[in-house]
Amino acid sequence: MTRALTRPERWPRVVPAAVVGLLAALLYLPAxxxxxxxxxxxxxxxxxxxxxxxxxxxxxxxTVELPASxxxxxxxxxTYWLEHRLxxxxxxxxxxxxxxxxxxxxxxxxLLLYALGCxxxxxxxxxxxxxxxxxxxxSVAWVAERKNVLSTTAFLAALLAYLRHRVSGRPAxxxxxxxxxxxxxLAKTATVVLPFTLLLSDRWRDGGWTRASLLxxxxxxxxxxxxxxxxxxxxxPTVSTPLALRPLLAxxxxxxxxxxxxxxxxxxxxxxxxxxxxxxxxxxxxLLGLGAAAFLVWRWQPPWRVRWGLGHFVCALxxxxxxxxxxxxxYSFVADRHVYLASIGAALLAALALDALRPRAAAALGAAxxxxxxxxxxxxxxxxxRNSVVLWSTALAYQPxxxxxxxxxxxxxxxxxxLDEAAGLLEDALAARPxxxxxxxxxxxxxxxxxxxxxxxxxxxxxxxxKPYEPHYAKNLAIVLAERGDLAGATAVLRGALGxxxxxxxxxxxxxxxxxxxxxxxxVQPSEHGSSQPVWxx
Numbered sequence: 312m313t314r315a316l317t318r319p320e321r322w323p324r325v326v327p328a329a330v331v332g333l334l335a336a337l338l339y340l341p342a343x344x345x346x347x348x349x350x351x352x353x354x355x356x357x358x359x360x361x362x363x364x365x366x367x368x369x370x371x372x373x374t375v376e377l378p379a380s381x382x383x384x385x386x387x388x389x390t391y392w393l394e395h396r397l398x399x400x401x402x403x404x405x406x407x408x409x410x411x412x413x414x415x416x417x418x419x420x421x422l423l424l425y426a427l428g429c430x431x432x433x434x435x436x437x438x439x440x441x442x443x444x445x446x447x448x449x450s451v452a453w454v455a456e457r458k459n460v461l462s463t464t465a466f467l468a469a470l471l472a473y474l475r476h477r478v479s480g481r482p483a484x485x486x487x488x489x490x491x492x493x494x495x496x497l498a499k500t501a502t503v504v505l506p507f508t509l510l511l512s513d514r515w516r517d518g519g520w521t522r523a524s525l526l527x528x529x530x531x532x533x534x535x536x537x538x539x540x541x542x543x544x545x546x547x548p549t550v551s552t553p554l555a556l557r558p559l560l561a562x563x564x565x566x567x568x569x570x571x572x573x574x575x576x577x578x579x580x581x582x583x584x585x586x587x588x589x590x591x592x593x594x595x596x597x598l599l600g601l602g603a604a605a606f607l608v609w610r611w612q613p614p615w616r617v618r619w620g621l622g623h624f625v626c627a628l629x630x631x632x633x634x635x636x637x638x639x640x641x642y643s644f645v646a647d648r649h650v651y652l653a654s655i656g657a658a659l660l661a662a663l664a665l666d667a668l669r670p671r672a673a674a675a676l677g678a679a680x681x682x683x684x685x686x687x688x689x690x691x692x693x694x695x696x697r698n699s700v701v702l703w704s705t706a707l708a709y710q711p712x713x714x715x716x717x718x719x720x721x722x723x724x725x726x727x728x729x730l731d732e733a734a735g736l737l738e739d740a741l742a743a744r745p746x747x748x749x750x751x752x753x754x755x756x757x758x759x760x761x762x763x764x765x766x767x768x769x770x771x772x773x774x775x776x777x778k779p780y781e782p783h784y785a786k787n788l789a790i791v792l793a794e795r796g797d798l799a800g801a802t803a804v805l806r807g808a809l810g811x812x813x814x815x816x817x818x819x820x821x822x823x824x825x826x827x828x829x830x831x832x833x834x835v836q837p838s839e840h841g842s843s844q845p846v847w848x849x
Contacts, residue, residue, distance in 0.1 A: 324425045327435040332418030335442035338686055339410040339693065342452040346698040347402045349719050350580075351455035354378055355391070357400055362391045375545055381638075382545045386465075386497035387458040405454045412460040413451045417442035419467035420655055426474045427515060429616065429659070436678050437662035441655055445575045445688040449647040452696040458499035459651050465495035466502045466652065473509055477516060485527070492531055496538040500630075502652070503535035507626040515615045543635070551636045556587045560644060561632035562598035563587070568628065568650045572657045575688055580695065580706045581713060582643045616663055624656030642715060699723035714740045718750045721757075730757050748777035752784055759791060767791050775804070782812045789821060798829050 377383035398404035421438035469491035476484035703720035755770035785808030
């Protein structure tokens, strides 16, 4: 049995796709007024030399870590680099590109579902639900999540090219799919799941699993394997869930996302990190529920549109289910942005459910109410990302003792000169987590600006002792020591830090400056990028 994909008229597809894409872009226009936030926007864009320096493009395409300990996504960073040439560090331009990409993605979802055989009503409605769901806000309104929207654009384009190859048989479309998949991986390696979606799409088209389908997917699997191994080598999670708990974690993550997609309320910038236990029944419930759902799908064999939606939803989430540890799990096992690509499957399921309503007028009314309600929630959620103060105040409203929120809100308040408020937040964070290096560094900055150099030195030393491999902490300690007249101590700190980070140009330049002040001459080659201004990071 085969389900032939015919070549339909172009305009009946393009018009609803364009309308949905425009709807997505218009909804997110308020995001253009948002600022950068001090949650990776600073590290990836504002303070990233590979982005801000003219010669940074070579570094972007020649390193595997950017910044250190972060996987480098060269296509994503190239867009940042190009934009910095166009509008510097004006956040409006960066947000505009994210919004544009989301609009393109929404249009591509419509075209994809058309290509998979869905009717105009289902394809358009699913695209609209994908476009307006509030869980998408984190990916679109946060500049640092460019990798999410950009990689999804390439992912969807690759899938469409592959489906066009299946219709036409032309090798050029297959080659285009491979190239676009490589682009998706260079934007974000979480798109390694594309081969699974290809197999699901072939299964839908062919009416069964075939050897030819697997052979066509093998080059895509090879790309995925290479990208996945590279990411695992670079990204070193500081925490790891015991193997016995990982099935419970994966089922809990799936249940969480399904629940939030159905009822998208209380969306948080950082969700609480769960403490799973084999002895607690509540952690077994999602796994048992998932097993029951899988049995029902196997037993009653729903239409392939339903199975494709379910399959894509699960497969797209595989990299972030916790089966393999990943860096963000230090903060939480879940995040709204992780569901961006997977939500295509959920949007299709919702559209199919509404399509099944009778009479048709009830289906149309239900769809209009749902889209409008989700759009209102999205408009509200966009404001959460307005700036760092609003973002972290929102996070603290949900979790008053969230250390990363206390620290980052304090950093934003420091930039606004509200030092006493910042100090209170940082002291609260350190009371709960005495080994929180970033909070020590930022409390040192507060005391430094208040003229309390003795306390600033103490917190600088604690931050540096906790993370001696972090050049910024060594630099700040050296600055405080020098201002207290201890040039020899500052020199010793810089020499020790250069032993751990020999390529840190700021440290080398500072050391040369310190040695000159002590009359020891230029025993270290100075760097034009050296500076004696403190750089305090979250």
